[in-house]
Amino acid sequence: MGTDGGHFPRGESGKGAKRRQIAVHPLGASEVELLFSGSWRLGEGLPAPARIVKEFTGDIQRVRLAAHDLDDWDSALPSFAAGLIKLGAARGIEVDASGLPREVQRLIAMAFAVPEQAGTGRSGTRGGLFERVGTATVALARDVPAMLRFLGEVTLAAGRLATARAHFRRGDVWLEIEEAGPKALPIVSVISFLVGVILAYLGADQLRLVGAQIFIADLVAIGMVREIGALMTGIIVAGRTGAAFAARLGTMQVNEEIDAFRTLGVSPIDFLVLPRILALMLMVPLLTLYAGFVGMLAGLVVAYFVFDIGIFEYYTETLRALQVKHFLVGLSKGVAYGAVVAFAGCLRGIQCGRSAEAVGQAATSAVVTGILLITVVASIMTIVYYQLGI
């Protein structure tokens, strides 16, 4: 006790101005005075209140804070003094700040004017591995009923649409159609052309073994029209439009726009979800058809330039291979993928929380859910069509 407190601050403190110091003066057996001097600025570091309180012996009941030769201070000083007061209160030591400059006292008083609210203290820990795995599992289990509920709401809305009682603006459908369809043509063209090229090479390699490279045409045509065109389009649209739906609706959720629809008695499902689902159910099959043609074109180019198959030969072989049912299968898959992508995007958007972070998660989750649902639906449809012999 009674030591010069100059050893408290460590190295980094003041260069030009005088270093901050706390001198400790005992005032009798139960009282001690802390004398602040020098420069107290946030940029110059702060001592730990706990280190100072620790040095008091059990008899100390009262601590007086006073300033002497104080050069310069910012909120570092009141913040430090408030820390002392809080620590003192916890140990039953009365801390009297009336010796500090008036402005410091005023700030300290303001800081203690609103008491810390009971129950605000949080552990802040994230929980152990088991707890987190458990929470995630419960969340996953809850996700399925939520999805089914949303599916139910959408079905009801579709019912209202069928009986022309759904509230939405037809213009919205056209806007979404434009956004999801024509604007996706460039990326769909590039990807389906390249996939066509890959298919042709893959076929050429295998068919060379049996000397039947002309069947590249069959492979590319049926593959693109029936399966791959729809699959690639579905995935592109999930990444492009599904994510956009989730971000858009999520932001509306953040802005309370969706609540505004609800209080007005307008179903957000009718107004926001239906036009989007309709738009994708219409546009994805069309894009699928387009992707099929671009893929076949790519096959033709590869066959002609690389494998010396005549253009006319390739053309007739393609016509021979393609049947109407292949187009119908491709189109039906396009419709289904469009529906699930729009469903996933809107679902995640409507479920979105109220922060920027939540919007990001909603967009990510929309793409993941969209692609997952596409794969599930694709498998089911493929098996069913096979069993039906289509």
Added chain:
Amino acid sequence: MTAAPPIEVRDLTLAYGDFVVQRGLNFVVSQGDVFVVMGGNGCGKTTLMRHMIGLQRPVQGAVFYAGENFWSAEDEDQQRLKRRLGVMYQGGALWSSLTLGENVALPLGEYTSLAPERIAEVVAFKLALVGLAGFEDFYPSELSGGMRKRAGLARAMALDPEILIVDEPSSGLDPLTARRLDDLILALRDALGTTIVVVTHDIASILAIGTNSIYLDPETHTMIATGNPAQALRSGDPRVRFFLSRGTLT
């Protein structure tokens, strides 16, 4: 030679494309002022603030900080000048992925060499100042709008800026909390010598804390220098008296 004022705005024109919001803005914010930018909805108050804090380049005119022209300064100098400012945005603008404590701690961690425990103490003090003691571990999305706003003020004053710019401090707050924020603003000015710019249309607050002011007139698209708001209410320009008396004095 007297020191250059903390902020000086010369001949500033605010415009979006061809649409001029305000023109011919000239004013000086002196050291220790509580400078009020007032005006009705949509008169360009927030736009003026965005120009003053370096978010929007003026079409014409200049903003000086302590005599340095912000918009003609090099990038580095702009960064240095911006560090003199603390800004509280209208909606709080808290980073939603961080807790309140982390929000206030971030500037301290970036620009001071304080140890993490010291930062935590300073953060606790700043949050207590705005009446949010004990809310460190809450995420902004878990708070009410008024609480977010106050937390935004705590973050704005984290580094004890020389100039504190506050956009609509009292809108969305209950009258008592608004009054407390006014008191806090005055206490900060008195204690730390902070120069304060308040953008607001809250008349009670304007009259209580303003020492100097301008009024942005939406009809003529220019400002009226109004001096001390309480004085302006008594004997100022009729348009300003009309505004400050909520339309009862003409």
